[in-house]
Every structure is written in structure tokens, then in C-alpha cells.
Amino acid sequence: MTQVLPVLTGLDTTGDRMGLMPTSDPTIARVDLVDLPTRYPRTVGRNARLSSHGSGGTSRVAILRTDTARTGWGLVEQAPAGDWDGLVVGRAVSELIDPESGIREDALGFLDVPLHDLLGQVLDQPVHAVLGSRGETTVEVYDGAIYFDDLDPDDDPRGGAVLLDQCRADAALGYRAFKLKIGRGHRWLDRAAGDRRDIEITRAVRDAFPTAKILVDANDGYDLDGIRRYLEAVADVGLYWVEEPFTDDADDLAELRAQLDAISPATLIAEGETDPDVASLLPIAGRGHLDVLLMDVMSFGLSPWRRILPTLVQLGVSASPHAWGRPLKTIYAAHLAAGLGNVAIVEGVPGVTDGVDTSAHVFADGRMTLSERPGFGLPVPRT
Known part of the structure; x- marks a missing residue:
């Protein structure tokens, strides 16, 4: 079920600082963890402290899927093993991330990037606009x-x-x-x-x-x-x-x-x-x-x-x-x-x-x- 929650967008009927119209507040329905091969154009060697940095390795990403078919994804580090119910699955996007400041709970730090991507999808805005558009694109x-x-x-x-x-x-x-x-x-x-x-x-x-x-x-x-x-x-x-x-x-x-x-x-x-x-x-x-x-x-x-x-x-x-x-x-x-x-x-x-x-x-x-x-x-x- 989809709710309309002003807490997600900080909007009233006249819109907000980004000029967005009120939007739905979807719920996370599923999380997939995927390892994607990463390839450098060559093997990268040593630095002052470490030996060879290899040829790319893998990149672990989390794909967040909502009950409204919105999807956000991105790199993750140290993702927890086990059941995602309660931690992420079943929770509204507005519970997890604030457009004005970012993730709402330190325990969600590993999902910082996927949640920002999902927020941009929900608000129909690039992340740089969600962050305030203070720099050049x-x-x-x-x-x-x-x-x-x-x-x-x-x-x-x-x-x-x-x-x-x-x-x-x-x-x-x-x-x-x-x-x-x-x-x-x-x-x-x-x-x-x-x-x-x-x-x-x-x-x-x-x-x-x-x-x-x-x-x-x-x-x-x-x-x-x-x-x-x-x-x-x-x-x-x-x-x-x-x-x-x-x-x-x-x-x-x-x-x-x-x-x-x-x-x-x-x-x-x-x-x-x-x-x-x-x-x-x-x-x-x-x-x-x-x-x-x-x-x-x-x-x-x-x-x-x-x-x-x-x-x-x-x-x-x-x-x-x-x-x-x-x-x-x-x-x-x-x-x-x-x-x-x-x-x-x-x-x-x-x-x-x-x-x-x-x-x-x-x-x-x-x-x-x-x-x-x-x-x-x-x-x-x-x-």
C-alpha cells in the first residue's frame, strides 16, 4: 500500500525549494545483493605501503526495490548477512532517508549510496539536485x-x-x-x-x-x-x-x-x-x-x-x-x-x-x- 507522506519531501501544496510536486512514499519490498566484476585497463601496482592493487576485482551493490516499482541501487560496504526484514524491508523510504540530511540511522550507513539513488528516483531528481545544486554539474x-x-x-x-x-x-x-x-x-x-x-x-x-x-x-x-x-x-x-x-x-x-x-x-x-x-x-x-x-x-x-x-x-x-x-x-x-x-x-x-x-x-x-x-x-x- 502506498501512502502520501509530507515527511518524505518536506512539501506542501505549493512545492518546495526544488520545485517538486508532492509524491508517494513507497515501501522497500526487496533487497538484492549482487557482485559485479570491475576491470581496470591494466593491472595497478604498488604504493608506498601496499603491494599490487590488481586489475579491478568485484563491486558489491545493493538493489532496493519498492512496492511501487521504484528501484534504487549502488555500491555497499560491509552489508550485514541475514534477514533484511525490519532493518530495511517493510519500511517506508521516508523512515530511512531525509532529503535534507541523508540517512536517518547510523545502522543504515552501508546503504547510504543506494538510498540516495532511490530517493532521487522517488523525487524524480538527480542526486546532485537533491543535495542542493551548489556546485557545477x-x-x-x-x-x-x-x-x-x-x-x-x-x-x-x-x-x-x-x-x-x-x-x-x-x-x-x-x-x-x-x-x-x-x-x-x-x-x-x-x-x-x-x-x-x-x-x-x-x-x-x-x-x-x-x-x-x-x-x-x-x-x-x-x-x-x-x-x-x-x-x-x-x-x-x-x-x-x-x-x-x-x-x-x-x-x-x-x-x-x-x-x-x-x-x-x-x-x-x-x-x-x-x-x-x-x-x-x-x-x-x-x-x-x-x-x-x-x-x-x-x-x-x-x-x-x-x-x-x-x-x-x-x-x-x-x-x-x-x-x-x-x-x-x-x-x-x-x-x-x-x-x-x-x-x-x-x-x-x-x-x-x-x-x-x-x-x-x-x-x-x-x-x-x-x-x-x-x-x-x-x-x-x-x-
């Missing part, structure tokens, strides 16, 4: 897939030329900005040799792509003195940002910001991907020693991002939700950017998810233009 995207493939295979390393080939291949896919992994001396090479290789690769990519934005990500693979030496050596490269240079430390981040202000003032410091302690990062950002926060679009979640973005705006700090691992995450991050604003660039994951048609979103010349279709603009996957 054409979003800059960087290539996040340039790892330590120069070190592979162990018995005959390919060297730095392979990374230039990969940048060229990804440029052919449409990317115009590249994030380079650095920190080879943390685990894989002698410290001095690894640091030299980081510098050589950074400079080689700049030489090959003189107009590209270059970002670097150390995955906490340096200490303060080491990253300062690296930055001195590449100061003329004009890095867009340096990400997670070392384990979070307020004093070290203050010193790093002071150094960058002196040698490369436009270079940003980005933090918050790995086990983020957001409460401790906010004061550092508020003092001007962090420029971008990176919490993952999935493990942190869309709803927490909705809650924290106004604080970041007040602090003058940008957002760029981490999206590495699965190509669908880039689309979610782009909707968040277009909906909430205050996001200059998002992480791209070259690759495809089998059974998913992403063609409504147009990616060209380093930018993704989002669809105006309801939800995330992605038809229910073929399984």
Missing part, C-alpha cells in the same frame, strides 16, 4: 591510477618509462590531470634511491605533460624532513597538491605549510583518507595548515559529507572525497561535488563495472558532465 576529474608500476616485475623492473606510457594511455581516455604515487623509499627501495626515483618520475611527467595538473600522494610514506627535500627538488613543477605526506601531526603539517608558502604557495596539502580522525583534522585545517579533506565517499559516506561540508566552507577548506578502487565511486563523488559545492576536483578510477551503463555521464577533456537523470543517472545493472 561539469566536474574536473584527475587520474588516480599512476602507481609504482616502474618497479614491476621484480626480476626485470620496467622503469619510469612505463609510467609515462600509462599517463599517455589515460590521456587518450580523457584525463588531463595525474596523481602520482610517491614514497618508493618507504618500503620498496633504499630510502635515498626511492626518493631520487620519486623526483625523477615527477619531473618526467611534468616534462611530458607541461600543461597538466600534477598531484602527488605519499600514502604516509615520508617523514617531514624527507618530504621537504622532495618538495624542494620539484618546487618548479608546480604541484597541485601533496597528499598524505606523513602520519598526521599538527606541528609537522604547520611546518610543511610554511615551507610550501615559501617555495610553491599554490600547492595544496590534502589529508584525511587513511583512518581519518576528522575531529583532530578540523582544527589543523582551521589554522590554515590543511587545504583539502579527502574522506572516502563510501567508507565515510555521503550523509556525513553532507553534514560536514558547511563546516569546511566556514573554515575555508575544500573537499575532494577519496574515490579510488571502483569506478562508480567517481560518479558518486562528482554528484557530491555538484550538489554540495566546495569541491574543486575529484578522483578518477579508469575502468568499467560490468553490467553498468555509465554513458549518460560524459567524460571528456578532463571533466565529467553529469546526467540530469534521476538518482545517480545509472540504470539498474544487468545481472
Whole structure:
């Protein structure tokens, strides 16, 4: 049975801030969990801390079906096993998600993305409109897939030329900005040799792509003195940002910001991907020693991002939700950017998810233009 519940839309007979007419409040009738193969265009190698990242793996999605034939779906993490009755099945959409703030219960965090997609379907609005349309619907995207493939295979390393080939291949896919992994001396090479290789690769990519934005990500693979030496050596490269240079430390981040202000003032410091302690990062950002926060679009979640973005705006700090691992995450991050604003660039994951048609979103010349279709603009996957 379908009810009309104003709590879902926050509407009266004159409509609301999105200009929507009152709508029904369907009930979740069924939940399906499906694993979809994900394929990168190549095997992705090591970073400063982890070994090979493989060729894509699988992406688990939840498909939420309602009693009114509305369907929402999306990636999930740590979905519970067992009976979904009571938790989701049999409950009205308005009980589960609030258009103004997101999921209503922490226990539903694993369904943050599917519920936002379903909400968009019910309201007949793209997610970026549900979130407020504060940003542009054409979003800059960087290539996040340039790892330590120069070190592979162990018995005959390919060297730095392979990374230039990969940048060229990804440029052919449409990317115009590249994030380079650095920190080879943390685990894989002698410290001095690894640091030299980081510098050589950074400079080689700049030489090959003189107009590209270059970002670097150390995955906490340096200490303060080491990253300062690296930055001195590449100061003329004009890095867009340096990400997670070392384990979070307020004093070290203050010193790093002071150094960058002196040698490369436009270079940003980005933090918050790995086990983020957001409460401790906010004061550092508020003092001007962090420029971008990176919490993952999935493990942190869309709803927490909705809650924290106004604080970041007040602090003058940008957002760029981490999206590495699965190509669908880039689309979610782009909707968040277009909906909430205050996001200059998002992480791209070259690759495809089998059974998913992403063609409504147009990616060209380093930018993704989002669809105006309801939800995330992605038809229910073929399984």
C-alpha cells in the first residue's frame, strides 16, 4: 500500500525549494545483493605501503526495490548477512532517508549510496539536485591510477618509462590531470634511491605533460624532513597538491605549510583518507595548515559529507572525497561535488563495472558532465 507522506519531501501544496510536486512514499519490498566484476585497463601496482592493487576485482551493490516499482541501487560496504526484514524491508523510504540530511540511522550507513539513488528516483531528481545544486554539474576529474608500476616485475623492473606510457594511455581516455604515487623509499627501495626515483618520475611527467595538473600522494610514506627535500627538488613543477605526506601531526603539517608558502604557495596539502580522525583534522585545517579533506565517499559516506561540508566552507577548506578502487565511486563523488559545492576536483578510477551503463555521464577533456537523470543517472545493472 502506498501512502502520501509530507515527511518524505518536506512539501506542501505549493512545492518546495526544488520545485517538486508532492509524491508517494513507497515501501522497500526487496533487497538484492549482487557482485559485479570491475576491470581496470591494466593491472595497478604498488604504493608506498601496499603491494599490487590488481586489475579491478568485484563491486558489491545493493538493489532496493519498492512496492511501487521504484528501484534504487549502488555500491555497499560491509552489508550485514541475514534477514533484511525490519532493518530495511517493510519500511517506508521516508523512515530511512531525509532529503535534507541523508540517512536517518547510523545502522543504515552501508546503504547510504543506494538510498540516495532511490530517493532521487522517488523525487524524480538527480542526486546532485537533491543535495542542493551548489556546485557545477561539469566536474574536473584527475587520474588516480599512476602507481609504482616502474618497479614491476621484480626480476626485470620496467622503469619510469612505463609510467609515462600509462599517463599517455589515460590521456587518450580523457584525463588531463595525474596523481602520482610517491614514497618508493618507504618500503620498496633504499630510502635515498626511492626518493631520487620519486623526483625523477615527477619531473618526467611534468616534462611530458607541461600543461597538466600534477598531484602527488605519499600514502604516509615520508617523514617531514624527507618530504621537504622532495618538495624542494620539484618546487618548479608546480604541484597541485601533496597528499598524505606523513602520519598526521599538527606541528609537522604547520611546518610543511610554511615551507610550501615559501617555495610553491599554490600547492595544496590534502589529508584525511587513511583512518581519518576528522575531529583532530578540523582544527589543523582551521589554522590554515590543511587545504583539502579527502574522506572516502563510501567508507565515510555521503550523509556525513553532507553534514560536514558547511563546516569546511566556514573554515575555508575544500573537499575532494577519496574515490579510488571502483569506478562508480567517481560518479558518486562528482554528484557530491555538484550538489554540495566546495569541491574543486575529484578522483578518477579508469575502468568499467560490468553490467553498468555509465554513458549518460560524459567524460571528456578532463571533466565529467553529469546526467540530469534521476538518482545517480545509472540504470539498474544487468545481472
